[in-house]
Amino acid sequence: xxxxxxxxxxxxxxxxxxxxxxxxxxxxxxxxxxxxxxxxxxxxxxxxxxxxxxxxxxxxxxxxxxxxxxxxxxxxxxxxxxxxxxxxxxxxxxxxxxxxxxxxxxxxxxxxxxxxxxxxxxxxxxxxxxxxxxxxxxxxxxxxxxxxxxxxxxxxxxxxxxxxxxxxxxxxxxxxxxxxxxxxxxxxxxxxxxxxxxxxxxxxxxxxxxxxxxxxxxxxxxxxxxxxxxxxxxxxxxxxxxxxxxxxxxxxxxxxxxxxxxxxxxxxxxxxxxxxxxxxxxxxxxxxxxxxxxxxxxxxxxxxxxxxxxxxxxxxxxxxxxxxxxxxxxxxxxxxxxxxxxxxxxxxxxxxxxxxxxxxxxxxxxxxxxxxxxxxxxxxxxxxxxxxxxx
Numbered sequence: 001x002x003x004x005x006x007x008x009x010x011x012x013x014x015x016x017x018x019x020x021x022x023x024x025x026x027x028x029x030x031x032x033x034x035x036x037x038x039x040x041x042x043x044x045x046x047x048x049x050x051x052x053x054x055x056x057x058x059x060x061x062x063x064x065x066x067x068x069x070x071x072x073x074x075x076x077x078x079x080x081x082x083x084x085x086x087x088x089x090x091x092x093x094x095x096x097x098x099x100x101x102x103x104x105x106x107x108x109x110x111x112x113x114x115x116x117x118x119x120x121x122x123x124x125x126x127x128x129x130x131x132x133x134x135x136x137x138x139x140x141x142x143x144x145x146x147x148x149x150x151x152x153x154x155x156x157x158x159x160x161x162x163x164x165x166x167x168x169x170x171x172x173x174x175x176x177x178x179x180x181x182x183x184x185x186x187x188x189x190x191x192x193x194x195x196x197x198x199x200x201x202x203x204x205x206x207x208x209x210x211x212x213x214x215x216x217x218x219x220x221x222x223x224x225x226x227x228x229x230x231x232x233x234x235x236x237x238x239x240x241x242x243x244x245x246x247x248x249x250x251x252x253x254x255x256x257x258x259x260x261x262x263x264x265x266x267x268x269x270x271x272x273x274x275x276x277x278x279x280x281x282x283x284x285x286x287x288x289x290x291x292x293x294x295x296x297x298x299x300x301x302x303x304x305x306x307x308x309x310x311x312x313x314x315x316x317x318x319x320x321x322x323x324x325x326x327x328x329x330x331x332x333x334x335x336x337x338x339x340x341x342x343x344x345x346x347x348x349x350x351x352x353x354x355x356x357x358x359x360x361x362x363x364x365x366x367x368x369x370x371x372x373x374x375x376x377x378x379x380x381x382x383x384x385x386x387x388x389x390x391x
Contacts, residue, residue, distance in 0.1 A: 045136045055115075084123075095114040161207075205266070206269070214287075240254040240255065308373070355368050356368060
């Protein structure tokens with residue numbers, strides 16, 4: 001028995017050391033010269049950087065209240081913009097005090113603005129206060145300065161995918177993992193949470209995204225996210241590429257749409273195709289979580305069909321159909337989404353508007369929505385259905 005426990009301890013220690021090494025690999029990358037000087041977070045630049053023609057303003061802070069009230073920083077009369085590679089001064093100017101030195105109530109700081117919008121040449125820079133011998137952290141000026149941030153934000157959804165192996169090519173060595181929740185009694189054969197023993201209620205509900213703090217999957221929690229992602233693509237289709245390094249990259253479809261489809265396909269599995277109702281969530285009955293996700297052996301369950309999840313799904317299906325309709329390859333997929341949206345809409349209107357449908361036997365978040373929220377979701381669904389069908 002001691003040997004068994006020792007083996008388990010060693011296994012988890014190896015996993016922990018692997019994650020620590022991954023973080024250290026990032027933290028210990030060679031640093032440029034300016035990062036080895038005296039930097040202060042009180043000279044606050046945009047951590048993402050600035051586009052060449054965009055306004056560029058830094059905030060200089062002198063703490064008065066709060067956790068860092070013991071810190072002090074009074075800017076000198078001149079702040080310089082320096083190139084990170086050569087230390088060359090490319091611009092200098094005076095900071096402007098905020099409201100005569102008043103303390104900002106929310107931050108607890110006195111503040112100054114430093115406008116260096118005149119610097120437009122792409123490159124790496126930092127701000128330097130010669131009077132105090134202090135500098136900001138580095139920042140970039142570049143037209144595509146937000147591209148890496150945008151890709152990283154989109155890839156977050158890939159890391160939250162359920163039911164797919166995350167190989168090192170796409171996830172990196174640090175976060176590679178085998179398929180999660182694909183074992184007996186898990187996502188490919190989840191059962192109804194309130195079903196009597198030995199009843200046949202198994203459904204294939206694999207796929208979708210994990211929730212923020214657990215491995216459960218929620219239809220109602222996905223509603224705002226799916227609409228926002230669809231809007232993000234529709235409003236700026238040109239910024240979304242097909243090369244953010246997810247398994248679908250290179251298939252000719254922007255990766256943001258591939259990621260949306262991954263979640264929408266799971267929501268389709270949550271719909272009862274006989275009557276159109278949509279189950280509100282699925283997951284485990286306990287708070288115990290395996291790490292990595294593929295090691296979690298917990299059986300999986302799905303919750304009832306609810307009015308809130310059904311009207312949420314109606315809107316998501318209709319909106320996705322509208323956006324995907326521009327791609328000929330999705331003609332059949334769009335037609336299926338339209339039919340599903342109508343079925344979910346009808347189910348919602350033909351059944352009571354419940355606010356205690358989620359029994360919360362599946363832990364943990366309460367996926368129910370208020371009647372007011374459901375009515376707002378119904379308006380959203382109606383708008384997209386009308387745009388889609390004209391009726």
